[in-house]
Amino acid sequence: MKKETKFTHVARPPAGLGTAVNPDITRASTLLFEKAEDLYRSDIRGYGRHGSAVHDALKEAFNMLEGGAGTTLFPSGLAACTYPILSQVKAGDHILLTDSSYGPTRFFCDGHLNKMNITTEMYDPRIGADIAKLIRPNTSVILLESPGSLTFEVQDLPAITAVAKEHGITTIIDNTWSAGLTLTPLALGVDISCHAATKYFGGHSDVMSGAAVSRTKKLADQVALTAKHLGNASSPDDAYQILRGFRTVVPRFRQQEATSLALAQWLADHPKVQQVLHPAHPSHPDHSIWKRDFTGGGCIFSVVLNPCSEKEVLSFVNALNLFGIGYSYGGFESLCIHCDPQLKRSHADKLSGPLIRFACGLEAMDDLKDDIEQAFNEIS
Ligand SMILES: Cc1ncc(COP(=O)(O)O)c(C=O)c1O
Incomplete structure (x- = not known):
């Protein structure tokens, strides 16, 4: 069965007389029990x-999406990345973090984990089996x-997970870019797949959520227990919005x-662009790995402009009418x-021009293209 069919039917309440198609929202702190004997039941x-x-329905949907054994929900995508890490580390450990990671995940590792005597070492996202x-x-x-934030390097997941397995190391991926629709990392040997559900699943930029x-059930229990100990809870209204x-x-x-x-293809030939960084574009250095492991792309990519002044870059972004700045x-x-201003890389060569990231919404492609073209007038 295709994913669009599954998503229409997963985690629906049984049909009855006049039942709603999605589960009801129950807002509660206290849950009441009929009998005192039930109060301490596990x-x-x-x-x-x-x-x-x-919440249960949404967890079922995420398990189906990724082929997982268990899901924990979080109030943000960042929490969905940090709690699973916490569930797998202890004081004195060393962890490896891809240099292309989402910035706040990096700050959590460098800052918070460092205070707990856990050392983070950044590695080249293209390291492959040499991670050994x-x-x-x-x-x-x-x-x-994979692909990495801002610069979109694609990682060799089977090579890295094979090394991790040999050494009994847990692998955790931020799978937000693909929405789990074009990459299923658990099938490639990754242990935990994290999502900022805020993005595609929210879909309307008005709700924050993570999963x-x-x-395996063992890993799922470890993540859930860590989240429980730290008081993690997400609102039923947010869970409903994400399930919707x-x-x-x-x-x-x-x-x-x-x-x-389509925008990446057009921009790749644009005289004001030096390079597009889109894994689905044949010019991408990791295009062959992307073709092997992914079944499609995502909505976000970057371009490296020809060298120009910071003033021109700011004027370009300010001149866009359909693309919001955010x-x-x-x-x-x-x-x-x-x-x-936010690009931090220990391993990559410095880019030879300013980096701009585009996130595509649901507007018509031609209108977005025209908008970018008129903004290019700001760059000489
Ligand atoms: C790749 C990636 N992971 C995690 C997050 C964090 O998600 P949230 O904003 O829901 O905390 C983001 C947000 O931009 C992201 O781009």
Whole structure:
């Protein structure tokens, strides 16, 4: 069965007389029990923090999406990345983090984990099987993100997970870019796949949410227990919104994916652009790995402009009318940011021009193209 069909039917309440098509939202902190004997039972939900029917339905949808054994939900995508890491480390450990990771994940590792005597070593996202050379006796986790944030390097997941398995190391991927629709990392040996559901599943830039899906029940229990100990809870309204987004994510994603590739193809030949960084474009250095492991693209990509002044870059972004200036992606509206102020790379060669990231929404491709073309007038 195709994903769009599955997403229409997954985690629906049984049809009855006049039942709604999605589970109801139950807002609760206290849950009441009929009998005192039931108060300490471990087999039933005892308190609002432990979720509700709509949370369960959303977890079922994420398990189906990724082929996972268990999902924990979080109030943001960043939390969906940090809690799974915490579930797998202890003081004294060494972890490996791809140099292309989402910035706040890097800050969490460098800052918070460092205070707990956990050392983070950045590695080249294109390292492949050579990651074996970085493994130490105390390496507990390898963090992946493919393609990487801002610069879109594609990682050789089967090569890296094979090394991790040999050494009993947990692998965790930020799989936000593909929405799990064009990459299924658990099938390639990754242990935990994390999503900022804020993006494609929210789809309307008005809700924040995250999910971590584990390959085995043991890992899923470890993530869930860490989240429980730290008081993690996400609102039933947000869980409902994300489940609602699941119903329509496939056609929205397909349109955004097609727009992003069409824009990348056009920009690749544009005289003001030096390089497009889109894994689905044949000019991308990792295009062959992308073709092997992915079944499609995403809605977001970057371009390296020909060298120009910072003033021209700012004028270009300010001149865009249809692309909003703002972070994130996967919403119905297109966005653009200039990346250089936040670009931190220990391993990559310095880019030879300013980096601009485009997130494609649901507008018509030709209108977006015209908007970019008129903004290029700001650059000489
Ligand atoms: C790749 C990636 N991971 C995680 C996050 C964090 O998600 P959230 O904004 O929901 O915390 C983002 C947000 O931009 C992201 O781009």
